[in-house]
Amino acid sequence: MATVSMLAVAAAAAIAPHAASPTVEKVGTRAMVSEFRGVRELSMAAAIAPGIGMLRCCQVKQSKALKAVSGVRAMASSNGGALPPSGLPIDLRGKRAFIAGVADDQGFGWAIAKALSAAGAEILVGTWVPALNIFESSLRRGKFDESRRLPNGGLLEIAKVYPLDAVFDTPDDVPEDIKNNKRYAGSEAWTVKECAEAVKADFGTIDILVHSLANGPEVTKPLLETSRNGYLAAVSASTYSYISLLKYFAPIMNPGGSSLSLTYVASEQIIPGYGGGMSSAKAALESDTRVLAFEVGRKYGIRVNTISAGPLRSRAAKAIGFIDDMINYSCANAPLQKELDADDVGNAAAFLASPLASSVTGTLLYVDNGLHAMGLAVDSPTVCKEAAPASELSNVAA
Numbered sequence: 001m002a003t004v005s006m007l008a009v010a011a012a013a014a015i016a017p018h019a020a021s022p023t024v025e026k027v028g029t030r031a032m033v034s035e036f037r038g039v040r041e042l043s044m045a046a047a048i049a050p051g052i053g054m055l056r057c058c059q060v061k062q063s064k065a066l067k068a069v070s071g072v073r074a075m076a077s078s079n080g081g082a083l084p085p086s087g088l089p090i091d092l093r094g095k096r097a098f099i100a101g102v103a104d105d106q107g108f109g110w111a112i113a114k115a116l117s118a119a120g121a122e123i124l125v126g127t128w129v130p131a132l133n134i135f136e137s138s139l140r141r142g143k144f145d146e147s148r149r150l151p152n153g154g155l156l157e158i159a160k161v162y163p164l165d166a167v168f169d170t171p172d173d174v175p176e177d178i179k180n181n182k183r184y185a186g187s188e189a190w191t192v193k194e195c196a197e198a199v200k201a202d203f204g205t206i207d208i209l210v211h212s213l214a215n216g217p218e219v220t221k222p223l224l225e226t227s228r229n230g231y232l233a234a235v236s237a238s239t240y241s242y243i244s245l246l247k248y249f250a251p252i253m254n255p256g257g258s259s260l261s262l263t264y265v266a267s268e269q270i271i272p273g274y275g276g277g278m279s280s281a282k283a284a285l286e287s288d289t290r291v292l293a294f295e296v297g298r299k300y301g302i303r304v305n306t307i308s309a310g311p312l313r314s315r316a317a318k319a320i321g322f323i324d325d326m327i328n329y330s331c332a333n334a335p336l337q338k339e340l341d342a343d344d345v346g347n348a349a350a351f352l353a354s355p356l357a358s359s360v361t362g363t364l365l366y367v368d369n370g371l372h373a374m375g376l377a378v379d380s381p382t383v384c385k386e387a388a389p390a391s392e393l394s395n396v397a398a
Helices: 002-015 022-027 029-047 052-078 108-118 129-140 192-203 228-252 278-300 323-333 342-353 381-387 390-397
Strands: 096-100 122-128 158-164 206-211 253-263 303-309 364-367
Touching: 096 108, 096 228, 108 122, 108 206, 108 342, 122 129, 122 192, 129 158, 158 192, 192 228, 206 228, 206 342, 228 253, 228 278, 253 278, 253 342, 278 303, 303 342, 342 364
Parallel strands: 096 122, 096 206, 122 158, 206 253, 253 303, 303 364
Antiparallel strands: none
């Protein structure tokens, strides 16, 4: 038993912070290697001790010590010889992300770009062709400088902006009226396949793919009044576009990469006013997330997840017409009574894109202050009436 105790002491010394050992302060990781050699010698000594159980115990402890020392050495090497900082940071340095659907500085796509950049990732974005000139001009003129600010004081840097219309997979899919549309004049290679080829030519590979796209031309219409073309257009732009992005971008993604999309609780609950087939499109997106997690995971080793975000006062959401009411409803009824910040979604996306979520795939992550868990509107007059004392019922009813 004395041998086992000595082994534990040696293993602890090998992985302890350098502040506890003057020797480690002087020679860095070499001291850790020297300490580990001591551990190995102790294990060899244990091999001649009586009892096979003692030997196996020492071997297990030696293996654990080796893994711990190796991990510390690797982190110290990547940090210029210094031991890693405390905590569990999200580190995306050396990673490259392509975010499809960034056209201003207000939506979730922009917040995700900022979070990934703050974690060290290189950022590429795909912008809808008709909005491309305005977006690039705003970036050049510094219109977004305030919102580009990162927690460390730096600015979000976008390595390149690509024109993209994810409704079209290849040039052969583009109808003549779109080809001749003046809003597309001056832009080229903006179908999904062409965009992926351009990214490959410029950067080789990516590690993170974000789908921040949705469009329902008849979103303000009830489902019963939605046309077939309007319904299919919503599914095409909001759901199939994700399949297309993975089809053409997954081959240029590094194994272990991460892909994610954005969905909404209307996929599973009734949200009157969120029409035009958009609730169906979001339900399909969530179902596709699970299937794609299997197919893309098996074929490319890439994770596929989706975030169900709460209501946000973005430019796109304002098109629905009642976003303020949705935000007020959420603040009144969600377990966490606060307005959702786009950065909340950005931070969740950074986690899903990071090695910390290396075993998370096929998952729907709610970032909505817990609103999805509620089955009853607690601000309802009916609820207030049931909970009030009998003497107050008349006042509530009034």
